[in-house]
Amino acid sequence: MKADDPNIKWIEEPQLGLTGRMYLPLIVQGLTTTTKHLFGPKVTVSFPEERPLIENPLIYRGVHRLNKDEQGRVKCVACFLCATACPAHCIDIIGVESPWPDREKYPESFTIDELRCIFCGMCEEACPVDAIELTSLFDLTGRSREEMIFDKEKLLSVYDQTKDAEPMPSVRLGITPAHRGMEGQH
Amino acid sequence: MIAPLFAADVASQSPSWVASHAQQIQIALGALLAALALWLILPRASQRGRILGGVLGIVSLGLFAAQFPRLGDWLDDSMFVVLATLTVLAAAAAMTFRNPVYCAIWFALALLGTAGLFFFQGAQFLGVATVVVYAGAILVTFLFVLMLANPKGEAYYDRVSWEAWISAPAAAVMVAVLTVSLSQNVAAAPPAPQSQADLDRNILAPQHMAHLGKHLFSEYLIAVEVAGTLLLVGLVGAVAIVAADKELPGRAGATPASFTTDLGESGAGGRHA
Amino acid sequence: MMRLFLEATIKIAILIGGLMTAAAYLVLLERRVAAWVQDRRGPNRVGIPLTKISLFGLGQPLADGLKFIFKEEYTPAHVDRWLYTLAPLSILAAALATFAVIPFGSVIPPIGEGGPIPLVVAPGVDVGMVYVFALSSMAVYGVILGGWASNNKYSFLGGLRSSAQLIAYEIPLSLGILGVVLASGSLRLDTIIDQQAATGVWNILVQPLGFVVFMIAAFAESARLPFDLPEAEQELIGGYHTEYSGMRLLLYLIAEFLHMVTAAFLIAILFLGGWHLWGLTGSGDEITLFTAVLRIVVLTVKVLATIFFMMMVRWSWPRFRFDQLMSLAWKVMLPLGLVNLVAMAFVVEYRQWFAGTGTWAAVALGWVVLIGSSVGMALLAPLSSDNRPRSASEGAARQQIFS
Numbered sequence: 001m002k003a004d005d006p007n008i009k010w011i012e013e014p015q016l017g018l019t020g021r022m023y024l025p026l027i028v029q030g031l032t033t034t035t036k037h038l039f040g041p042k043v044t045v046s047f048p049e050e051r052p053l054i055e056n057p058l059i060y061r062g063v064h065r066l067n068k069d070e071q072g073r074v075k076c077v078a079c080f081l082c083a084t085a086c087p088a089h090c091i092d093i094i095g096v097e098s099p100w101p102d103r104e105k106y107p108e109s110f111t112i113d114e115l116r117c118i119f120c121g122m123c124e125e126a127c128p129v130d131a132i133e134l135t136s137l138f139d140l141t142g143r144s145r146e147e148m149i150f151d152k153e154k155l156l157s158v159y160d161q162t163k164d165a166e167p168m169p170s171v172r173l174g175i176t177p178a179h180r181g182m183e184g185q186h
Numbered sequence: 187m188i189a190p191l192f193a194a195d196v197a198s199q200s201p202s203w204v205a206s207h208a209q210q211i212q213i214a215l216g217a218l219l220a221a222l223a224l225w226l227i228l229p230r231a232s233q234r235g236r237i238l239g240g241v242l243g244i245v246s247l248g249l250f251a252a253q254f255p256r257l258g259d260w261l262d263d264s265m266f267v268v269l270a271t272l273t274v275l276a277a278a279a280a281m282t283f284r285n286p287v288y289c290a291i292w293f294a295l296a297l298l299g300t301a302g303l304f305f306f307q308g309a310q311f312l313g314v315a316t317v318v319v320y321a322g323a324i325l326v327t328f329l330f331v332l333m334l335a336n337p338k339g340e341a342y343y344d345r346v347s348w349e350a351w352i353s354a355p356a357a358a359v360m361v362a363v364l365t366v367s368l369s370q371n372v373a374a375a376p377p378a379p380q381s382q383a384d385l386d387r388n389i390l391a392p393q394h395m396a397h398l399g400k401h402l403f404s405e406y407l408i409a410v411e412v413a414g415t416l417l418l419v420g421l422v423g424a425v426a427i428v429a430a431d432k433e434l435p436g437r438a439g440a441t442p443a444s445f446t447t448d449l450g451e452s453g454a455g456g457r458h459a
Numbered sequence: 460m461m462r463l464f465l466e467a468t469i470k471i472a473i474l475i476g477g478l479m480t481a482a483a484y485l486v487l488l489e490r491r492v493a494a495w496v497q498d499r500r501g502p503n504r505v506g507i508p509l510t511k512i513s514l515f516g517l518g519q520p521l522a523d524g525l526k527f528i529f530k531e532e533y534t535p536a537h538v539d540r541w542l543y544t545l546a547p548l549s550i551l552a553a554a555l556a557t558f559a560v561i562p563f564g565s566v567i568p569p570i571g572e573g574g575p576i577p578l579v580v581a582p583g584v585d586v587g588m589v590y591v592f593a594l595s596s597m598a599v600y601g602v603i604l605g606g607w608a609s610n611n612k613y614s615f616l617g618g619l620r621s622s623a624q625l626i627a628y629e630i631p632l633s634l635g636i637l638g639v640v641l642a643s644g645s646l647r648l649d650t651i652i653d654q655q656a657a658t659g660v661w662n663i664l665v666q667p668l669g670f671v672v673f674m675i676a677a678f679a680e681s682a683r684l685p686f687d688l689p690e691a692e693q694e695l696i697g698g699y700h701t702e703y704s705g706m707r708l709l710l711y712l713i714a715e716f717l718h719m720v721t722a723a724f725l726i727a728i729l730f731l732g733g734w735h736l737w738g739l740t741g742s743g744d745e746i747t748l749f750t751a752v753l754r755i756v757v758l759t760v761k762v763l764a765t766i767f768f769m770m771m772v773r774w775s776w777p778r779f780r781f782d783q784l785m786s787l788a789w790k791v792m793l794p795l796g797l798v799n800l801v802a803m804a805f806v807v808e809y810r811q812w813f814a815g816t817g818t819w820a821a822v823a824l825g826w827v828v829l830i831g832s833s834v835g836m837a838l839l840a841p842l843s844s845d846n847r848p849r850s851a852s853e854g855a856a857r858q859q860i861f862s
Binding site for chain 2: 541542545584585586589594596597603615619622626
Binding site: 018021022023024027030031033034035037038039040041042043044046 | 492494495496497498499500671771772774775776833834836837838
């Protein structure tokens with residue numbers, strides 16, 4: 001494109017006043033700003049001693065958990081919707097015949113590879129029974145790859161760890177099994 | 187003083203001729219070796235004999251150095267010898283390297299050696315001025331040009347020295363003459379210790395700079411002014427050349443891309459490509 | 460002779476040890492200040508190794524140094540091997556050698572026989588300031604050689620920019636110094652301090668314009684922001700040290716910080732009165748151990764304050780464009796330096812008018828010159844410069860000039 005192309009829109013520099021052209025007043029102005037910030041409040045969070053404030057833990061997407069129902073059983077019905085929805089293919093479920101009368105299948109094994117997971121929350125959205133959820137735990141570390149593959153027990157233990165701070169939607173919204181049974185009947 | 191030395195009576199053929207003319211023979215041999223060495227190590231079409239040249243050069247330097255009068259103090263002596271050797275070797279390297287940038291660096295080292303010699307003699311201002319003017323300004327500009335103009339340094343005329351068979355003997359004779367005159371003069375009349383009044387008048391006295399300034403701006407005022415004017419003329423000339431270039435309206439419709447491609451080719455990036 | 464040798468060796472040891480430590484801790488200070496200005500906290504964790512004690516991050520320089528030492532000494536295949544190694548050495552050598560003539564205190568009382576010991580490595584170097592100039596011009600070699608030997612376009616551009624910048628700003632730098640030299644009548648740094656201490660009037664009071672010119676030129680000479688074009692990260696990656704790593708990079712970084720320290724020392728000595736502080740340090744040569752230490756402390760505090768100011772400046776203004784940098788040097792700094800020189804020459808020539816209470820007249824004159832020339836420059840040569848070519852022919856003409 002040539003410099004005199006009619007399509008070029010020229011934007012002019014703002015014209016400085018006399019104080020601006022003298023430059024020294026501007027220097028003082030800039031230094032004042034920096035000095036203010038020098039003594040101003042700091043935004044850094046000193047992490048291990050000081051936990052960052054997560055404003056709404058319910059919508060935060062951290063480590064997964066597998067929810068339990070009132071009888072302490074895993075809520076999952078091994079429908080594979082989460083595994084299908086997962087863009088990173090990090091969920092691996094083995095579903096078997098359920099020993100309980102209220103559902104057909106339950107997961108014999110439920111593993112999530114936390115290293116492959118991208119924490120997008122699709123599994124949570126896909127789950128029809130609110131069995132898988134993302135918690136607000138963010139400092140997920142491990143010393144080996146194997147350690148970072150979470151099996152069912154570990155995911156259930158995450159639930160135990162976080163259920164008080166972040167109740168399940170059913171608990172949060174006060175939905176009892178009776179309600180659900182009625183819904184089913186309709 | 188020099189003439190009788192070189193016009194040594196060759197006619198006398200007595201057996202003690204060699205013994206009585208040892209010094210002259212040393213000088214002549216040194217000059218001969220120096221010329222040969224320089225010719226060998228100068229960048230010619232063929233690379234052969236450069237190591238031999240280097241060895242010969244060191245031998246000839248030793249022959250010359252044997253002529254120097256001692257300064258008396260071993261510390262002074264060794265300081266001088268180190269600085270002088272450094273300077274001479276760096277200067278030789280500056281002539282003989284093929285890569286122009288390396289030549290410039292060696293030249294800078296030679297200048298630093300010279301500045302060190304000036305410092306050693308107490309001429310602080312000269313030493314510092316050598317560094318500021320030559321090493322700091324002129325040579326940096328040189329380097330600029332060398333790096334920008336011909337980064338590959340492959341042009342034939344850049345890589346070989348012309349007429350080495352003249353320049354090498356000339357340089358050798360020059361060094362020989364300087365050595366002879368220095369050694370003869372100092373040996374003949376070692377400088378007498380100066381009185382305090384002399385020292386105070388001396389340009390090297392404390393308040394060195396003040397003395398020097400007084401000299402420059404009183405006795406040599408016209409020279410200083412003329413030199414200043416000359417530099418000013420150069421500056422004005424440079425400005426005039428740039429200004430004349432600018433006034434030309436868009437010569438030879440260069441495309442906007444030409445700037446970037448030009449820079450790309452002449453940058454250092456292409457040097458080893 | 461032996462005594463002189465011993466004295467010089469001790470001073471060199473103190474100075475080099477102090478400077479290297481200072482350079483390491485200035486890196487920490489720089490990072491902390493940068494963090495504070497940006498509302499962060501900065502590196503505050505590293506303390507005593509193997510314990511949980513973190514002394515405000517004072518162990519950080521040690522950790523940094525260890526990291527540099529244990530890094531691989533990597534030489535890229537495409538570089539010019541000799542010059543690549545030589546460049547950082549030469550720049551560090553020049554930066555350290557500068558301190559030979561810079562006093563780091565006044566004098567200390569005599570030890571044994573002999574007079575008081577001046578706190579400068581090479582006392583009595585009469586060319587003082589010119590020596591500093593000579594070595595600062597040697598610093599160009601390290602930069603330009605490093606840039607060229609790296610055989611990398613970014614490095615080379617950084618080297619070229621740097622050498623052009625350093626050479627251009629040496630002129631306003633020397634003009635700023637000339638005013639001081641004129642006032643004190645000597646090029647020796649200790650004499651310059653003595654003169655300010657004797658009259659009690661710091662040079663910044665009499666020639667604020669010279670101070671401004673010198674300060675800006677010193678910023679440019681030490682390649683600090685807003686003049687850090689040689690290593691402008693956003694444009695040139697790392698500039699001339701793009702290809703360097705490990706110890707060689709460390710040498711470059713130390714040299715950079717030493718340039719900053721040199722600039723701070725010169726500003727403190729030339730314009731801020733060196734070790735002098737009214738009513739505290741006295742002014743003569745007859746001193747006790749207490750005043751000697753006090754003078755060292757005063758000078759150090761001034762130097763550190765100047766360095767802190769330089770670090771603040773770094774986060775206060777954006778970087779200049781290269782053509783703005785050059786026009787600032789030649790069109791603004793050069794005339795202002797000359798104006799200051801003429802004003803100083805006037806004060807020195809008619810010094811009988813300005814003696815005694817007339818000092819206030821000299822101070823007033825200095826400030827009038829500062830404000831007057833600043834306004835004059837604003838009216839004559841606005842620094843804002845829109846350099847975009849507005850037509851095809853204009854663009855082509857400019858290509859011709861540059862190519």
